[in-house]
Structure formats: C-alpha cells, structure tokens
Amino acid sequence: MWMPIFDAVGRRRRSALRQLAGFVGACMLALWACGGALASSQASTAQERVPDARVLRAWIGGTNLGAIAPDAENADVAIADRVLDGFEAGTSGLATHDGRFVTWGFKFGEGNQQSVAVYDSDGRMMLAVIVSNVVRLDDGVTPAIRSMKVYRERIRRAGARPHVLVFAPNRAKLEAAFPLFARWLQADLLGFNADCTRTREVCALAARVRIPVRAFIAWGGDALPRRTTVPSIPAAPIPLADFVQ
Template sequence: MNSMMRNTLAVASLLVLSACNGAPQAVGAADAANAPAAAESTQATPSVDAFKDFINEIRRFAGSAQVVMGDEAGDAVSLAVGDRIVTGFEQYPPRQLSLADGSTIYWGWQHGQAFVQSIAIRGTDGQLQLLGAVDDLPVLYSRRANRAIADQQAYDAFLRESAERGGKPAVALFIKDDNALAAYYPLVARWLQAAMLGFNADCSDPAQGPTCAFVEQVSVPVEAYARDCAAADTVNACALVVPDIPAADVPLESFKQ
C-alpha cells in the first residue's frame, strides 16, 4: 500500500493554504435552491483530448490550494490539491453519471491503488463545482470476497480490521462556499453510498438488498474546505460545515464502474 497516498487525507492536518486564480465560477446562493435533479441519463465516453482537457480543468479549479498531510510518526508534507485529485483520475475513461438537468458526477481511482479515489461534479452551467479526495472508503459488498455487511456490529468490526491494515476512511471536499456545498453535497453523499457498495449495485438481489439498505445509514468522515481560502494560520481556517442533509435520490444502480 502506498503509505503517502493512504495518509493523504486519513490523518488530521488538512487545510487550504492559498487561493486559486482564474478558476471557473462556482454556484452561489441563487443556485443553492436548484440542486441537481436526481434523474440520470447516458453520456458518451470522452475522447482522449477531452480527458486531457478535463484534467487541466481540475488543475485550474484547484489552483494553488495545498493539502497538508502527515502521520503521527512523521513530518507534515504538503501536496497540491490538483495533484491529489488528478492522482485519483488515472483510469481512462473516468467513470461518470450524467443527470437529466445537465449536472455530471465524475469519479476515478489511482492505477493499482483502488483505495485512492477522486470525485468531481460539473454543474448545470457546465463548470466544475466540486472536487473531492477519498481515501480508504470501506466496500461493504463484494461477491468476490463473499462480503455483505448489513449491520452496525459487522461494519464496526470491518473498520477495525481495515485500521489494522492501515486503512482509515476519509473524504475531503473542495468547493467555493457553503451555498455550493449545500447544493452539491447530496450528490457526494449518494456517490459515497454507491462506492461503498462497490458500484454496479443490484439492490433487488436478495443477497445485496440488506447491504443496500444499511449503506444509507452509514456515516463516513467528511471534511469540506473553501477552495479560494487564503488563510494558513490555523487548521480550521478554511473549513466549511458539512450540512446534515439527505443524500440525493439517485438510484444506487445508476452508478456503473
């Protein structure tokens, strides 16, 4: 396991150090009431050139923001947010779910390190609105591993086993402000649930149905940061309050990988 990637966001010490310049405009207060519709549609696989443009767009959106990471036994290391997000999009093409209103959820993972994932959301205006770095997200259902976790006791035991192997779930989101977070967090929450099912869910399957129901009750650590924050004096200077709102009503089966 790549310990640097494993600890990128899993251990405390994460903040945005400096503002980004020239990034696309994110949603504001007027857009918050128009959260993306929860109806999906298909979208063609992007060309290689379009994928390169997407990666460049991620870097522009992230600007010069930095992730400060480290573990209890070592010194803190600074990593560009753009670099971390791009690391989680090493697979081509990126997986995506296009919603009926024009919003799109993109996700991917690091080559050979599936526990290092990234998510990005494009809004109805066609611009990136949110980036997310996801580490060590627990997968509760796996036919290959004969695993179907459907209750809190089994989940807690699974987390303990993962921690012994060095895995600790963590999610960090980078977004413009609280209004944008309120608008797009429900999509992030639903994507997290689909990811914990291993994607390609079939909740009508009696073997998987209980895990589908349980995953909607699971809470994983999520932190959010103002993308344009220039403060660097305290860890929480750029933190946003993650809203306590339901996940979007997108069918879990819609997330294909």
C-alpha cells in the same frame, strides 16, 4: 420421380434458413455496434469531464494537503495533484435529469485512492473531492456486510482510516452539489453496479454508514482553503443501480 421434388423443397428450406441466419446476424451486428458506440460515448463523456489541471490549480491553488489536513495521506502532495491522481484509471460518470454530471475514478494501482468531481448543467465544476480508504460493504469477493457491527470490525481488521475531503468554490455550490456526492458515496460503498432488489439489507446499511468528511471553501490563487461545516442534507434520490463502473 419424387427425389427432384424433395430436393427442390430442401433447397428452398436451406435458402430460407440462410436468409434468416443472415438477418439475425445483421441484427446482432447492429446491436453490438450500437452497444459499443454507447459504451464508448459514455466512457468518452466521463473522460472529458475529468477536471482540467489548469482550471483546478487556478481554483484550489498550490496548497499541500498537509496545510489543511495534517493527518491526511499524501500530506506533502498538492491538493490539486491528489485530485488529479484519483482520475488516472477507471473513469466513469453519470448525468442527472437536471443536466448535472458526476465523474469519478481512482489512482492507477491504488483503487483505495479515489477522486470525484461534480459539475453543474453548464459544465462548471461545483465540487472536487478526495476519497481515501473506503472499505466497501460489498467488494464482490467476500460476503456482503449486512450489519454496522460487522462493518466496523472489517475496518478495524483492515487497519483502514476512511476519510473524505470536499472542496467547493462557495457555500451555495457546496450545498447544491453535496447530495449528489453523498449518493455517489453510498454507491461506492456498494462497489457500484448495485442491485438493491437482491441486497436490500446492504443497500439500507450503505445509507447509514457515516464516513468522516471535511469540507472546504477554496478561494483560488494562493488563499488557503477555509474549512466549513459539512452540509446536513439527504443524499440525492438517484437509483444506486445508475452508478455503473
């Protein structure tokens, strides 16, 4: 006599559980789809901001790196080609609250050969940057570096020569965009995805590291980019955690 009642109660419970499971599953699927769409959107946006080869060559010209920096790696490679090489893989990007955008990547198979581009709110390129041989404070493999002395020793042991070449169409754009690039460089030293609440010392050290930078004004056409002084401007106050790769 009691069995049918118990069976009915059990059926109702099982039905409710199935409905709950279906609801949770639908929510999870929606979240997954939205997350995937967001990630895809961010990736495609960064990819769309990779410098256009024709625009870049028209702006910087066909000058080889060796003509302006004889000691640079790949001295026999055209400046524009080296910039484009640095976007072959790992393309990522960040939009700022004022509409500017920084995108970066690295050469396929050579993560120490990077490139960066900074755009204004109208999508016009303000900076094209060649970044070579940066030794990171936190590479995700060895213990993070917390002192300048240890960092210099790491560079010496690696036999690396970190250096940066920055190109801008004029002085005004160089000064306007350089703080954003400077902040990117700090994030690069931290290996991106930084959590400065856990690694305060390392993040503080990143702000003190000075990687050799040379800046140039690129006139376009066949004109040789002219060297200029590197802006002495603080890095943009963007949270380092915002630079994600």
